[in-house]
Amino acid sequence: MTRRSRMPEHPTILDVARRAGVSKSTVSNVIRSSQGVTDEKRQAVALAIEELGYRPNAMARQLVQRRTKIIGAVVGDLANPFHAEMAKLVEQQSAARGYATMFSNTLGDNATEAAGIEVMLEHRVAGIIFLAFSARDRPLRASLNGRVPVVFIGCSEPWADSVVAADRRGARLATEHLLGLGHRRIAFLVNELVEKSGHRSRLAGYRDALARARVRPGPMLRWTEDGPQVAGNGRPTPIEEIVLGPERVTAVFSSNDLGAIRLLDSVERAGIPVPGKLSVVGYDGAAVTALSRIALTTVAQPKEDLVLAGTETLVARVAGLSGPPRRQVVDVTLLVRGSTAPPSRSNGGRRN
Amino acid sequence: MTRRSRMPEHPTILDVARRAGVSKSTVSNVIRSSQGVTDEKRQAVALAIEELGYRPNAMARQLVQRRTKIIGAVVGDLANPFHAEMAKLVEQQSAARGYATMFSNTLGDNATEAAGIEVMLEHRVAGIIFLAFSARDRPLRASLNGRVPVVFIGCSEPWADSVVAADRRGARLATEHLLGLGHRRIAFLVNELVEKSGHRSRLAGYRDALARARVRPGPMLRWTEDGPQVAGNGRPTPIEEIVLGPERVTAVFSSNDLGAIRLLDSVERAGIPVPGKLSVVGYDGAAVTALSRIALTTVAQPKEDLVLAGTETLVARVAGLSGPPRRQVVDVTLLVRGSTAPPSRSNGGRRN
DNA sequence: GTGAAAGCGCTAACAG
DNA sequence: CTGTTAGCGCTTTCAC
Numbered sequence: 001m002t003r004r005s006r007m008p009e010h011p012t013i014l015d016v017a018r019r020a021g022v023s024k025s026t027v028s029n030v031i032r033s034s035q036g037v038t039d040e041k042r043q044a045v046a047l048a049i050e051e052l053g054y055r056p057n058a059m060a061r062q063l064v065q066r067r068t069k070i071i072g073a074v075v076g077d078l079a080n081p082f083h084a085e086m087a088k089l090v091e092q093q094s095a096a097r098g099y100a101t102m103f104s105n106t107l108g109d110n111a112t113e114a115a116g117i118e119v120m121l122e123h124r125v126a127g128i129i130f131l132a133f134s135a136r137d138r139p140l141r142a143s144l145n146g147r148v149p150v151v152f153i154g155c156s157e158p159w160a161d162s163v164v165a166a167d168r169r170g171a172r173l174a175t176e177h178l179l180g181l182g183h184r185r186i187a188f189l190v191n192e193l194v195e196k197s198g199h200r201s202r203l204a205g206y207r208d209a210l211a212r213a214r215v216r217p218g219p220m221l222r223w224t225e226d227g228p229q230v231a232g233n234g235r236p237t238p239i240e241e242i243v244l245g246p247e248r249v250t251a252v253f254s255s256n257d258l259g260a261i262r263l264l265d266s267v268e269r270a271g272i273p274v275p276g277k278l279s280v281v282g283y284d285g286a287a288v289t290a291l292s293r294i295a296l297t298t299v300a301q302p303k304e305d306l307v308l309a310g311t312e313t314l315v316a317r318v319a320g321l322s323g324p325p326r327r328q329v330v331d332v333t334l335l336v337r338g339s340t341a342p343p344s345r346s347n348g349g350r351r352n
Numbered sequence: 353m354t355r356r357s358r359m360p361e362h363p364t365i366l367d368v369a370r371r372a373g374v375s376k377s378t379v380s381n382v383i384r385s386s387q388g389v390t391d392e393k394r395q396a397v398a399l400a401i402e403e404l405g406y407r408p409n410a411m412a413r414q415l416v417q418r419r420t421k422i423i424g425a426v427v428g429d430l431a432n433p434f435h436a437e438m439a440k441l442v443e444q445q446s447a448a449r450g451y452a453t454m455f456s457n458t459l460g461d462n463a464t465e466a467a468g469i470e471v472m473l474e475h476r477v478a479g480i481i482f483l484a485f486s487a488r489d490r491p492l493r494a495s496l497n498g499r500v501p502v503v504f505i506g507c508s509e510p511w512a513d514s515v516v517a518a519d520r521r522g523a524r525l526a527t528e529h530l531l532g533l534g535h536r537r538i539a540f541l542v543n544e545l546v547e548k549s550g551h552r553s554r555l556a557g558y559r560d561a562l563a564r565a566r567v568r569p570g571p572m573l574r575w576t577e578d579g580p581q582v583a584g585n586g587r588p589t590p591i592e593e594i595v596l597g598p599e600r601v602t603a604v605f606s607s608n609d610l611g612a613i614r615l616l617d618s619v620e621r622a623g624i625p626v627p628g629k630l631s632v633v634g635y636d637g638a639a640v641t642a643l644s645r646i647a648l649t650t651v652a653q654p655k656e657d658l659v660l661a662g663t664e665t666l667v668a669r670v671a672g673l674s675g676p677p678r679r680q681v682v683d684v685t686l687l688v689r690g691s692t693a694p695p696s697r698s699n700g701g702r703r704n
Numbered sequence: 705g706t707g708a709a710a711g712c713g714c715t716a717a718c719a720g
Numbered sequence: 721c722t723g724t725t726a727g728c729g730c731t732t733t734c735a736c
Contacts, residue, residue: 009499010476012713023723028715036721053495058474059420060713063411064728070454070475077440079639084436088429091457095464100471102422103455105443112447119452122410123422124362143405147361265643287431291617293645364729375707380731388705412729416712707736712729719724 011052019048031056062124071099071314072120074113076132076193078105080258082286083193086131086154089307097315099126106132108192114140121148127314129153132195149317153310154301155195156327161317163310163328167198170299170332171205174253174281177297177334179213182342183251183279186210187242191223191259202255202283219247223259227266239263239270243278250343251279257286260296264339275341285335295338305330363404371400383408414476423451423666424472426465428484428545430457432610434638435545438483438506441659449667451478458484460544466492473500479666481505484547501669505662506653507547508679513669515662515680519550522651522684523557526605526633529649529686531565534694535603535631538562539594543575543611554607554635571599575611579618591615591622595630602695603631609638612648616691627693637687647690657682 017027022041029037030045037045048054062068071094075087091101102125104116113134120128127149135141144150145159156162178186188206190199210217219242220231229236242249254260260282264274274280282289285300309328369379374393381389382397389397400406414420423446427439443453454477456468465486472480479501487493496502497511508514530538540558542551562569571594572583581588594601606612612634616626626632634641637652661680 010713013715014713024713025715025724026722029722032715038721041722053499055470055474055495057415057476057713058471059411059415059476060728061715062728063409063415063713063730064715066728068411078430078436078443079433079440081431081433081436081640084430084433084439087436088431088457091430091455095456095468095471100454100475101456102452103439103443104447104453105440116447118407119410119447121407123452124409124411143407147405261643264645268644288433288640291613291646292620293616294643362729365731366729376730377707377732378705381706384731390705393706409729412712413731414712415714415729416731418712705736707734709734710732712731714728716727717725720722 010057011054012057013054015052016045016048016054019052020044066124067318068124068126069099070102070123070125072102072104072117072123072125072128074104074106074116074120074128074130074132076105076195077107080193080256080286081288082257082284083131085287085303086307089303090129090131090153090311093307093311097311099315106134108132108134110134110136117144126318127151129310129314130155132193133157133197134195149314151310151314151317152197153306154198156197159325161313161326161328163306163313163330164198164201165301165306165332166329167201167332168205168208170283170301170334171202171253171255172209173205173332173334174283174297174299175206175209176213177336177340178251178253178279178281179209179215181251181279181340184215184343185218185247185249185251186215187218187221187247187249187252189221189223189228189252189254189259189263191256191262193258194255199255206253218249218251221252223262228263239267240272243267243272249278251281251340253281253283255283257282257284257289257296257298260298260339261288261294264294264296275339277344279340279343281340285333289335289337297337297340298335300333300335302330302332362409363406364409365406367404368397368400368406371404372396418476419670420476420478421451422454422475422477423663424454424456424469424475424477424480426456426458426468426472426480426482426484428457428547429459432545432608432638433640434609434636435483437639437655438659441655442481442483442505442663445659445663449663451667458486460484460486462486462488469496478670479503481662481666482507484545485509485549486547501666503662503666503669504549505658506550508549511677513665513678513680515658515665515682516550516553517653517658517684518681519553519684520557520560522635522653522686523554523605523607524561525557525684525686526635526649526651527558527561528565529688529692530603530605530631530633531561531567533603533631533692536567536695537570537599537601538567538603538605539570539573539599539601541573541575541580541604541606541611541615543608543614545610546607551607558605570601570603573604575614580615591619592624595619595624601630603633603692605633605635607635609634609636609641609648609650612650612691613640613646616646616648627691629696631692631695633692637685641687641689644690649689649692650687652685652687654682654684 106113152162282298289296504514634650641648
């Protein structure tokens with residue numbers, strides 16, 4: 001037992017070389033399955049690798065190659081089922097392309113997001129996929145732009161590639177569905193997890209539909225910790241007031257499913273039946289909306305398509321593809337379920 | 353414009369040194385905020401870093417230090433809300449301790465899991481947190497054991513640290529709740545996402561309660577793609593048959609919430625009311641179970657406690673703590689909600 | 705206090 | 721076809 005004979009925690013390429021009786025580079029050649037290596041030596045190396053439990057050190061390789069096989073994924077909130085489903089797909093697609101995935105959960109918080117991105121940049125990730133983006137600050141954008149390939153999925157920024165759903169059209173479909181049912185007082189609900197780019201489009205789609213039908217927009221609702229709040233109003237507004245008060249809202253279009261589900265919950269706890277007294281439409285198409293108990297009418301984003309296109313684009317950029325930012329749009333589907341119905345006679349259905 | 357003046361994509365410590373007019377090591381000292389550096393030089397370095405947009409290369413640092421600041425997290429299925437919530441907490445806790453998180457979604461699949469772990473090992477992650485574990489194969493376990501700190505959260509293996517909920521007690525509580533309500537035909541439902549260690553404990557707790565009450569165990573149900581299936585039976589059993597058939601099951605204890613929610617859904621689609629004709633209890637305490645529309649009675653695992661203890665333990669091991677595997681147990685809470693009620697007169701409540 | 709020098713484990717020319 | 725060599729960007733002794 002000489003000192004050297006102690007099995008190292010992580011054997012190196014040199015340990016393998018010694019054991020196999022070849023040189024470092026031959027081992028390297030075998031590992032990277034490069035062409036010219038005798039079968040004999042190849043086998044010897046393979047054996048040594050097996051016996052030693054050798055595993056190439058990705059850090060070392062990535063340092064010399066000056067590029068990693070890690071994709072950074074910035075996600076809004078894993079506790080939001082839709083986000084989790086998207087994150088799952090991103091991990092899956094990245095893994096399928098040989099990339100490890102480093103996640104950062106931002107909770108819509110700017111500082112958390114910045115810190116997460118910083119870590120990714122220090123790790124020299126090959127690229128970053130944004131499933132949500134809130135950065136207001138220039139510095140971050142500056143350090144991102146040009147330094148690392150970036151693609152936005154389900155959200156977008158003019159300076160990078162993006163794959164988005166046809167949000168404006170989706171919101172229009174949702175609103176028209178409500179309009180078609182006879183609703184005339186339709187509120188728009190948003191919360192902190194809806195990225196601003198998506199928000200704008202969805203709001204625009206909602207307004208499009210109303211304008212086309214010559215219906216006055218309903219109140220803008222924002223979900224806060226204490227419940228829904230009418231925009232421009234300092235305090236939370238009890239849901240009863242929104243539905244039964246002077247506004248007489250008969251339907252709500254929520255710009256994401258989570259908001260719609262929360263709303264459903266608080267509305268029914270307040271004794272207001274859905275869709276009896278209030279119709280609700282969501283946006284995203286989270287799996288949970290399909291449960292019979294929830295049965296939320298929603299606009300489904302094609303999750304697989306989004307992630308597939310996004311990953312593909314990112315990988316292409318990593319591989320060196322150049323050119324101006326590319327924006328891909330995928331279509332959405334309105335899924336009509338049990339949370340929407342014609343307004344009840346008592347508080348809706350009349351002209352405004 | 354000499355060749356050298358081109359701003360490199362990623363400036364190195366040497367670029368900073370040149371710009372600040374100091375040596376490499378001084379820059380390094382500043383970056384790591386080590387003691388002996390003149391304020392003057394420190395400022396000069398800070399300025400150069402700022403101007404260059406320098407960001408230390410984590411790969412290089414980790415290579416020389418021979419340890420990374422990356423924690424690997426193995427998760428079962430991000431589409432399972434409980435798993436996603438746990439994953440979120442892991443990322444949060446890791447980030448709070450200065451670690452980046454590398455995720456691997458296994459879908460309960462052995463090969464996927466093995467591949468994910470392999471990638472983590474090649475990246476020399478500081479430690480691995482298993483939120484789910486399915487590996488049957490020895491080789492994997494061997495390469496894990498001793499090479500990298502491992503902690504299991506919500507599942508366990510005798511050869512490594514673990515933090516688990518009091519699963520056996522939890523299952524007993526759930527079953528006793530059902531028993532207390534008057535149920536005598538209580539089925540046990542499991543699916544592919546319940547790790548085997550948790551499964552064993554939960555099944556034991558269920559049996560404990562029944563044995564203590566001298567009630568015969570109900571059928572073992574396994575959720576398959578086509579719906580619930582009675583164990584030992586080759587084909588899927590229609591839910592109607594389970595409830596209305598000879599077994600006359602009046603309640604089901606599902607060993608995870610996802611299974612319970614799926615069951616709820618298929619049962620009600622079949623026209624069998626819950627809890628009218630069938631009571632359902634879940635396990636995990638996923639946030640979605642609290643929605644009024646779902647209102648699933650469940651056994652809540654203390655998610656924060658689990659992850660906190662797990663992360664703490666892992667970090668301690670990374671820091672060099674030695675000693676035999678440590679098993680921590682945290683308590684659970686039965687949350688009684690609307691999915692359970694006394695059995696209806698027509699098909700339950702009698703002795704068996 | 706600061707700089708010079710020696711690697712961390714690997715890849716990628718480049719000779720033999 | 722195989723071995724030798726020169727780094728990748730950083731930390732870390734060790735002299736000055």
